[in-house]
Amino acid sequence: MRIGFIGLGHMGNPMVRNLLKHKHTLKVYDVVPDLVRKMVDQGGKAAESIADTAKDVDVVITMLPSSPHVRSVYMGPSGLIASAPPGTLLIDSSTIDPLTAREVEMDTRAKNCPMVDAPVSGGVGGAEAGTLTFMVGGEKADYEAARPILECMGKNIVHCGGPGNGQVAKxxxxxMLAIEMIATSEGMTLAAKLGMDPKVFAGIVNTSSGRCWSSDTYNPYPGVLDGVPASRGYSGGFGSDLMLKDLTLVTDAAKSARHPVLLGAIAQQVYQKHSADGNGGKDFSSVILQYMTGSPPTRG
Amino acid sequence: MRIGFIGLGHMGNPMVRNLLKHKHTLKVYDVVPDLVRKMVDQGGKAAESIADTAKDVDVVITMLPSSPHVRSVYMGPSGLIASAPPGTLLIDSSTIDPLTAREVEMDTRAKNCPMVDAPVSGGVGGAEAGTLTFMVGGEKADYEAARPILECMGKNIVHCGGPGNGQVAKxxxxxMLAIEMIATSEGMTLAAKLGMDPKVFAGIVNTSSGRCWSSDTYNPYPGVLDGVPASRGYSGGFGSDLMLKDLTLVTDAAKSARHPVLLGAIAQQVYQKHSADGNGGKDFSSVILQYMTGSPPTRG
Amino acid sequence: MRIGFIGLGHMGNPMVRNLLKHKHTLKVYDVVPDLVRKMVDQGGKAAESIADTAKDVDVVITMLPSSPHVRSVYMGPSGLIASAPPGTLLIDSSTIDPLTAREVEMDTRAKNCPMVDAPVSGGVGGAEAGTLTFMVGGEKADYEAARPILECMGKNIVHCGGPGNGQVAKxxxxxMLAIEMIATSEGMTLAAKLGMDPKVFAGIVNTSSGRCWSSDTYNPYPGVLDGVPASRGYSGGFGSDLMLKDLTLVTDAAKSARHPVLLGAIAQQVYQKHSADGNGGKDFSSVILQYMTGSPPTRG
Amino acid sequence: MRIGFIGLGHMGNPMVRNLLKHKHTLKVYDVVPDLVRKMVDQGGKAAESIADTAKDVDVVITMLPSSPHVRSVYMGPSGLIASAPPGTLLIDSSTIDPLTAREVEMDTRAKNCPMVDAPVSGGVGGAEAGTLTFMVGGEKADYEAARPILECMGKNIVHCGGPGNGQVAKxxxxxMLAIEMIATSEGMTLAAKLGMDPKVFAGIVNTSSGRCWSSDTYNPYPGVLDGVPASRGYSGGFGSDLMLKDLTLVTDAAKSARHPVLLGAIAQQVYQKHSADGNGGKDFSSVILQYMTGSPPTRG
Structure with missing residues (x-):
């Protein structure tokens, strides 16, 4: 298949490489020429503009940092909607707010270009290994059309319902993940402060009603699990600033919908403080450091 | 074995019946004569007082509603510590604050009575089925001594470390459970408000990083899972007021330890409001009702 | 002076009338023709477009509902920046986010049009009485130029520093106001629940360290003060949805600045819930209803 | 008058000295002999026990650190209730929970000893200057009987209603004070971060609807007001740990009353974190340090 790809950063780069491995023909574009050059070295063809990326291809995939970027790449005067021939399948893998996703989709549909929103989870590691999860929002037929392409880059391709629902799911x-990570941080540190061995506590929680992914798979307390960021100084993983971005998106979406999300808003604040304290680059499980205060535990 | 049992309420009653089934000899006591009579009908022997309960037995088990009750039953002038012969094994299955548990244990040890704290999870259903989980704090040897008895009433008998640690674990x-239940309530209702099918959303979360016991085993959204309180009007299960009691215990323990538990304190407040709104008797997953406001969802 | 005025809603209408009373010449514009007609009846002259409003005047004042409106009225292809002759003084009295205010001001400056942001407090009542407070951000000289005009509509014209600082102050x-209103609601209802007469409690707080404008001037507890919304069913005053709008602006601004505002974010959530419960049109002191639960007070 | 006084710490010491200045006869007691000796040097007479303090006096005043102390001094086997002759007026100036205050008062009344709870505000400075505020709960007649004595130590003697209401008011x-101090901290630091001069912002707030005692009399931002703890490194004043104690009391009282106090509980957590971070000894306005993060302000 002939695929256009816009956005060649940390995620876009390995995603393109996986598409090339599957023998697809790639036209690539980014505002940073260096990023384009790297992809050309791997076998992609450089596009000269957004409009050019959409010429003579069957599909265009975008992987962009935020809603305004998506809006401008799709809806700008020389953007995809203005340039892509009717019938071109558009796939946006950026994580953005669902309302923008739905607006863009309505415009693409008016131009007879089918579109799906398909944000990912799995991070740079998943992108490189080709094991990303894609949460796909859009018409069933469009989801089916996108699936074989997404399967070149990911392992789970989940249909979440109509347009924008990929973003909602993500x-x-x-x-929920952020709140549960903070809950786990509070539970682990309090149990330790009250005198309990953190590993023993984690063992009990993980077979009980308090268990969650943050406690049994990604425990933030150093030394409880092997091979997680907590056991290597919170390097690697999913950065606190990325989590902060998602929390900002979700609390903004809740504001638009006038829906209360008390713990969500507090989690956003906790990560905002954590980031302001200089921890934005550390894995998001490092939020437990907010709870590791000086005083020693009581006996247990 | 000869066992004394104090506290014959909703939990104590089926626990005693399970001990009787295992051919133990039971002496039972409660301040409410009716509760004693019921147990005598089942084959227990009525004790005349706390002190009497501790006479001619190998073990005394207590199942009481709160710290002041435990304090008075153990430390009162005619309480267990004053009455139990040295060597009597004392097992407290009440859920109380860990500091009181440790104080009581120190006093019993001074009298050469080994003691473990062994709060349970599993509720009345688990008590009747003999499938409770016991979280046991105490010396390893005392835990081993208590285990065969606890196994008559429960399925998982977990050693949590030294005295008080059963309470800490519980x-x-x-x-964590309360916070995760509220997190799940916020996530489920927001996804629905933003136009997503709740069952589809739950399916995605439950194979993703947001999964937790509250989402995959006890989902609070009506109709997502069968056989949970959410699918029968929040009847049965673990009452909101019982969760409120535990949240009050844990935030008090955190205050004593001067340990911050921001989300824990907010969860306590959310359940306090939920209870003040008249929902104390409903299952604790009914907290989702706090997030089910009038306005209809946006499209999806 | 010759003044152009854009935005003739609940606030703009009485502001224009006060300018007319002071013998200024007014050119008025709004997207709703009816609103323009009303002002023409009062002696204003109808402008035909945004661009026309800026022709042959010394000053243009805008009073618009939100950032996107301001952005479009100023920066749109036929907007004020494109149309106003150099030297025209631009005054924006809308309440918007400070970052947008600063962006717009930079663009106007590049066109040699001095600009101040001058959001108001005092509501429709203050607009009609000509007693608004204007919080003005901009160069000192521009503030001095705007002052005589603003004094036709308001009583306090406060210079808050450079561009955007009027918005920051507002x-x-x-x-702070929203948080203090909720604090007062919690304090008043808890004191009442614990058995104290609300009037007596208010009297003590108001001569003590807990006093604030929400307790001594705008008390939310019914019957404590005369002539406030709380004593007439929360009608009139400053609507909860308007407070929600300001809280959304301020928490968004804090997000942009990566500054933690924990209580601010929670206040935003409390008002979001209050609005979702159907109270958006009631005065913002009605948030106390969130704390007036069924159970009767204990003795006192 | 003949007065017994129990509790001779930082507050009790200057209170006794002020009573001596007014020519009252004092019998003094404390568990720490040194504290008694100091008062004897000033003209007091040493009592030998709690019971002895209540002998041959008209009034007994107590100034104790917490509820359990009050409970034991009053209700213990050789406590005041057991020892004081009928008709002795009992005044408790400790800050404790209202429920304990009411329990104690019921017991004293049963012994025909009138009692008032009379917690103070004003700190050690107010105690030394004799300018304390007393918030008095009790029967009107008992309040009138206590007033002349309290006026030797304070300036405002406020009747708050029936027994326990002094504690409720306090x-x-x-x-409210704690929440407003945090609100002020968030408002001041955000305004500064968004580029505004803190003094200018404080000036505007203090003539506007955001004003409160924490902003206009005790501003936490360094350099905004003279003579407050914020302008001398947060030394002196009212310690964060004392505020934490009061927040713990009030959230516990709210728990007993099943009344939600969301911001109160969060304020308790914020001070708990502040204390755990090592700031317990600093004035409570130092909580603003939680909001002073590294990144520099944006322009303004």
């Missing part, structure tokens, strides 16, 4: 899941 | 787990 | 003040 | 006021 940001609502991540809101 | 209340820290339940703090 | 939204940070209102964030 | 802790509910202090809850």
């Amino acid at each position: 940001i609502c899941n991540n809101m | 209340i820290c787990n339940n703090m | 939204i940070c003040n209102n964030m | 802790i509910c006021n202090n809850m």
Whole structure:
């Protein structure tokens, strides 16, 4: 298949490489020429503009940092909607707010270009290994059309319902994740402060009603699990600033919908403080450091 | 074995019946004569007082509603510590604050009575089925001594470390549980408000990083899972007021330890409001009702 | 002076009338023709477009509902910046986010049009009585130029520093106000629940360290003060949805600045819930209803 | 008058000295002999026990650190209730929870000893200057009987209603104070971060609807007001740990009453974190340090 790809950063780069491995023909574009050059070295063809990326291809995939970027790449005067021939399948893998996703999709549909929103989870590691999860929002037929392409880059390709629902699934899941990570941080540090061995406590929680992914798979307490960021100084993983971005998206979406998300808003604040304290680059499980205060534990 | 049992309420009653089934000899006591009579009908022998309960037995088990009750039953002038012969094994299955548990244990040890704290999870259903989980704090040897008896009433008998750690495990787990239940309520209702099918959203979360016991085993959104309180009007299960009690215990313990538990304290407040709104008797997953406001969802 | 005025809603209408009373010449514009007609009846002259409003006047004042409106009225292809002759003084009295205010001001400056942001407090009542407070951000000289005009509509014309600082003052003040209103609601209802007469409690707080404008001037507890919304069913005053708008602005501004505002974010959530419960049209002191639960007070 | 006084610490010492200045006869007691000796040097007479303090006096005043102390001094086997002759007026100036205050008062009344709870505000400075505020709960007649004595130590002697209401007024006021101090901290630091001069912002807030005692009399931002702790490194004043104690009391009282106090509980957590970070000894306005993060302000 002939695929255009816009956005060649940390995620876009390995995603393109996986598409090339599957023998697809790639036209690539980014505002940073260096990023384009790297992809050309791997076998992609340089596009000269957004409009050019959409010429003579069957599909265009975008991987962009935020809603305004998506809006401008799709809806700008020389953007995809203005340039892509009717019938071109558009796939946006950026994580953005669902309302923007739905607006863009309505415009693409008016131009007879089918579109799906397909944000990912799995991070740079998943992008490189080709094991990303894609949460796809859009018409069933468009989801089916996108699936074989997405399967070149990911392992789970989940249909979440109509347009925008990929974004809804992504940001609502991540809101729960952030809250649960903080809950786990509070539970682990309090148990330790009250005199309990953190590993023993984790063992009990993980077979009980308090268990969650943050406690059994990604525990933030150093030394409880092997091979997680907590056991290597919170390097690697999913950065606190990325989590902060998703929390900002989800609380903004809740504001638009006038829906209360008390713990979500507090999680956003906790990560905002954590970032302001200089921890934005550390894995998001490092939020437990906010709870590791000086005083020694009581006996146990 | 000869066992004394104090506290014959909703939990104590089926626990005693399970001990009787295992051919133990039971002496039973409660301040409410009716509760004693019921147990005598089942084959227990009525004790005349706390002190009498501790006479001619190998073990005394207590199942009481709160710290002041435990304090008075153990430390009162005619309490267990004053009455039990040295060597009597004391097992407290009440859920109380860990500091009181440790104080009581120090006093019993001074009298050469080994003691373990062994709060349970599993509720009345688990008590009747003999499938409770016991979280046991105490010396390893005392845990081993208590285990065969606890196995008559439960399925998982977990050693949590030294005295008081059974309580620590119980209340820290339940703090995490309450926060995660609210997180799930916020995530599920926001996803629905933003136009997503709740079942589809739950399916995605439960194979993703937002998964937790509250989302995959006890989902609070009506109709997502069968056989949970959410699918029968929040009847049965673990009452909101019981969760409120545990949250009050854990935030008090955190205050004593001067340890911050921001989300824990907010969860306590959310359940306090939920209870003040008249929902104390409903299952604790009914907290989702706090997030089910009038306005209809946006499209999806 | 010759003044152009854009935005003739609940606030703009009485502001224009006060300018007319002071013998200024007014050219008025709004997207709703009816609103323009009303002002023409009062002696204003109808402008035909945004561009036309800026022709042959010394000053243009704008009073618009939100940032996107301001952006479009000023920066649109036929907007004020494109149309106003160099030297025209531009005054924006809308409440918007400070970052947008600063962006717009930079663009106007590049066109040699001095600009100040001048959001107001005092509501429709203050607009009609000509007693608004204007919080003005901009160069000192521009503030001095705007002052005589603003004095036709308001009583306090406060210079808050450079461009955008009028907005900063407004939204940070209102964030404090919202938190203090909730604090007062919690204090008043808890004191009452614990058995104290609300009037007596208010009297003590108001001569003590807990006093604030929400307790001594705008008390939310019914019957404590005369002539406030709380004593007439929360009608009139400053609507909860308007407070919610300001809280959304301020928490968004804090997000952009990566500054933690924990209580501010929670206040935003409390008002979001209050609005979702159907109270958006009631005065913002009605938030106390969130704390008036069924159970009767204990003795006192 | 003949007065017994129990509790001779930082507050009790200067209170006794002021009573001596007014020519009252004092019998003094404390568990720390040194504290007694100091008072004897000033003209007091040493009592030998709690019971002895209540002998041959008209009034007994107590100034104790917490509820359990009050409970034991009054209700212990050789406590005041057991020892004081009928008709002795009992005044408790400790800050404790209202429920304990009411329990104690019921017991004293049963012994025909009138009692008032009379917690103070004003700190050690106010105690030394004799300018304390007393918030008095109790029967009107008992309040009138206590007033002349309290006027030797304070300036404002306020009747708050029936027994326990002095405590209610004190802790509910202090809850509002803590929330407002944090609100002021968030508002001041955000305004500064968004580029505004803190003094200018404080000036605007203090003549506007965001004003409160924490902003206009005790501003936490360094350099905004003279003579407050913020302008001398947060030394002196009212310690964060004392505020934490009052917040713990008030949130516990709210728990007993099943009344939600969301911001109160969060304020308790914020001070708990502040204390755990090592700031317990600093004035409570130092909580603003939690909001002073590294990144520099944006322009303004």
